[in-house]
Amino acid sequence: LEPGYYLIECYVKMENGEFHTTMGMLEPLVVSQDTSGIIPPENFIPINISSENGIVLNDSITAGTQTFGVYFQDQKVYENVVGHDVNLVKLNENANLDSLEKWMNWMDPKGLIDPAPEGIVFLGGVNDMPPLTMGYFTAALTPGDYVLISEVPNASEKKLLKMFTIY
Template sequence: MKTKILLTLTFVLIISCKTDKKEKTNHSVATEKIDNSIEVVTNVMDFVCVDTIKSGWNTFKYINKSNEPHFLMFDDYPDDKTIDTIKSQVMKPFDDGMMYIMKGDMDAAMNAFGALPEWFQDVKFVGGTGLISPGMTANVTIKLEPGFHIMECYVKMENGMFHASMGMAKELYILEEDSGNQPPEADINITISSTEGIVYNKEITKGNHIISVFFKDQIVHENFVGHDVNLVKLSDNANLDELEAWMNWMNPKGLISPAPEGVTFLGGVNNGLTGNIQYFEVNLEPGNYAFIAEVPNSKSKGMFKTFSIIE
């Protein structure tokens, strides 16, 4: 039975290729941009921003004013779903499953996750920012298709409650009308894949950079999510093994706020589909850094790469 449930859960989490989307027009459209970007602000457990934007390339400026680490991820849902449907049919199974994981009952957790609806297989995870620490700002440029999306963050509170269930899940409608924007020109290129891990094309130096991330492939990892790229600044007291374990949400202590001591998350890009490319902008000072994916055993997969920047 456990094996059957695991296979079912893996199936519903496989990223699909559904593209038939309908235009939504009964919401306020983003008409003003700051620094040519769409501003999203988290004050506590929220996303404050417009609820309708044009399709195509858009840059999001995500400002974390809260005391918790967060990320911004875009989920492309079937158009006939609503936020209430998602709360009752998607968030509840995940909340129930996480509750059992926190209690150490993995069999009960798998049963809870098995209650996810069959249509969940149609959800696509199409990008967003990597993790950002309290008080930080992340900039990401992604291409979004028309249709109904959810913005979410599933970092966890100390008791295991997902941030999405505490208010960090917001509707976003992407119109048929294209933004007309073009992607930025990157000076550093990263490729991520399940076979080669994280690979970048040049030495990373101090200063301002626009970094592209190309998803050569995308798979469902042992924690039922795909790979991404998070940029982390490491203090002298950072424990790399602790950081690696913390990046796995299925670990009872994983993605739990606060983040491990000695690490500052500076953004990056969230899950993307095979062939997807996303861009993020950073200003790097001298110090020690890492690129890390939100997957179990990231070191052995080549998805935890450290580097240093000197004067």
């Protein structure tokens, strides 16, 4: 991030449609010019995301604690007034992929309302970032079905929904 003042907010909604920010899930963040000394991880599973190619994951993934590096090739504002991002979701046997995709659209009155659809477990991700930047997240993975999905309407049509299985 460039030095400056930012806000960290939660835009998941309660059952009554109010955003979590109204409950106080909003925090200031000040980014200084000082260097943190934190260095990027040496080993990570690369994910590329772009408005043209969607989410691209070429590596096979194994069970265990894994770090992902998400490279934002570009960024654009979608019809829900936000850019693309990446969320890692584990799908349990009763999960419905269509319900997840519809739920991820915060502009839908029923979108991003707590709780998430049945059988869906969010494990991590990287929010929308500027073009040509990279963000990292780490998740503990067990055998099963997973989805990388962006919080945009009709993610599958935009290639912003990618399924994979860990055996």
